[in-house]
Amino acid sequence: MTTTTFGLKYVTNVGFAADFGGRGFQLPSSMAIRADGVIFVVSRGKSSTKNSNGIQMVTKNHDFLGQIGTYGAGLGGMMWPTSVVLDSDENLYLADEYFNKVTKYDREGNPLTEWGTKGSGNGQFNQPSGLLIQDQLIYLVDSRNNRIQMYSLDGDFQGQWGSEGDGEGEFNIPWGISDDSEGNIYVADWRNDRIQKFDSNGNYISAIGEGDTSVLDRPSDVAVDPDGNIYVTDWGSQRLLVLDQSGSILETKRGEADLNPWSMEYLSSQDDERKARESFIPVYKADTEDPSEVSARMEPYFWDPVAVELDQDGTVYVLETGRHRFQIFERI
């Protein structure tokens, strides 16, 4: 019998703390990768720097291509964006949990339409947190209503499943959503510390990370490769976990970002910071076991990993809210 060892190696990272807009991100919450390699990263921004809101377009080679959408209530605007996804025509869809709406943009970034209001009825949301498009259906994680809703690509309600709880098919403030090559759907059931797997009609299949001994701690997002390996941004433990279908851990990553070209360019213009950084120790023994605080101290580590995406080559992208960047890994 041949055993295949799973492994990931760090390649680079893309990002920069863009306080006032421009090249970089500000508290990014979601990302989507287009077939031509353009990566859409949505910045949640912060109330004091409104122009940092938007969908930034970059490549994994550190090209910055501009921005779609801005802060605001009008068509195309956003305030607390949570999830971005592409359809097969390369239109872009953005969920916003402040406005409780989904906005659809065309390939050029022009807003086409939006739908959604706050509520718990059909076609209403209470803080949408994740989007998935499969065939001609949008699956939307309606986080505070603890359910998954389905829509047509123009926003017509098609169905729903789920309710509050910790049983099969129940949720506790779910977050991200993804699917596998067979069309099964995986939901990061955040406060139940598990990933639930459903068929495309919402029928429960299985779960990873059940109960008090769960290997997961507040998972925020999930992705599945063609081999069925499950990638989880384990937000609570601040790690990327890769698991097989039985839930066994194949790989764990804590993050290992170094200075990317945008950062080095910045430091080259800041003489005092560059010199002081010569004696900088990026990772040291922390005197706390709180993963979030450790992440806040160690620059290379993931800090609030909120999204994991795979591109068509199987390259892994992990987006971190706290560090305004995504780290890229490849299979060994």
Next chain:
Amino acid sequence: MTTVHSRQEALLMAHLLRRAGFGATPYEMDRALSMGYQAVLDDLLNPDHPDVIPDDLIRRYHVDQSDLRSGGGAHWVYRLVMTDTPLREKICLFWHRVFATGTTKLIQNRVVTNQIDMFREHGMGRFDDLLVELSRDPAMIMWLDNQDNHGSNINENYGREILELFSMGVGNYSEDDIKETARAFTGWRVVNPDYMSIRMRNNTARPYGYMSWQFEYDDDDHDDGEKIILGQKGKWNGEDAVRIICEQDATARFVARHLYHFFVADELPVPQWPHEEPRDPEAIDVLCKSYFENNHDIGAMLRTLFESDFFKDAGSRYARIKSPSEMVIGTMRLAGPIDLPSEETYMADAACANMGQALMRPPSVEGWQGGTEWINTGAYVERVNFAGRILNDSDKQGVRDIIDRIKALSDRQTITSDELVDNCLEVLGPLEVLDTTRHGLKNYASKFGDLKWSDQSLSSEFDRAAVAIIQLVVSSQEYQTI
């Protein structure tokens, strides 16, 4: 069986819950009266459970509070409003005022939040332990430049302030003591001191956001020579300096006067203390005695204070002007719990700032003086507007409860406007007010006439009248005191 409590018991309990907490909702008041004063005090001093705060929810929905730059005050506001261990939070506010550390210089919020967490853990323990933790606290180290305090070249800043502002007060030490204390704290710094200092000075989040700080002791940078601190000679390190400081009578008196100022009655501003006797010298003596008899334990001093005649005396009630945070948090707790995510915590944090107490942004290392400093025309208007805004919705859980209890105090389905005022003052405290205030409230309420709630229309009308009176009560002069 219904237990009837005397009015004096109720007034004293309300006094304790205002001072050792943020006032009581009617439900909390019922519970406290059923437990009795001593049991409530035991519970306040020794909460048997950790304070539960849904940190995961806060971090998920208020991502700026997970990041370091902003939201620290709002984060704390959530805990202050929702806590069921109010004295533990109150003592954090107390030490935040004494050991004032601010984001104005530090730029980032998280390290100050971490400092408040440290107060939560050590704030009611031994003063020695608290001072050691304070000296190791990264926010304090950067706030007072101790990362620049080297064995070969001392920076006196922390050595001076630990003596002047944090433990003994002006006039109880010499300039040599400052230098020698500073020498004892050489080598007490944060990890990566140079880079962290420059980032702070440049106020930059680049390239990858802020970084939290960690304490580090550098033995190579410590001056291990002999020192004389407050008359004691030895090769002292920082822990030794703290031990020597905590043995001093002046330290006991300084801590005692601060506790009296915060929990009993407004004192003169701290800078005047070296020149003016305490408001109640005997009370300070009692607290000093407790300090030494209980191994410098702050919790024991608080027990002494809350069990004392000088605290229980009717003259101590309403002898302090509410700080903005006490005003804001107390009013929000009356209105009911906060949902997440919510803009309310940000609004409340901003309201505190507008009233003169920006949490985590004290005006200087001397903190806030309190007392009459809290009240001026602008601040009073802000107080009235805030309280009125928070309590204007009869559907809010807390407001609903207040209204229902106002009704329940009447054995009929009707109430006079005078009764409405009396019942409202009873439910909101009991709140003791001057006769002129009560008369003014009744005069205003008279426009409502007799009120009923026998059908939905009348009930809505009653709700509107009750909310109007509640809003007027929280605008009163008496509600501004504690």
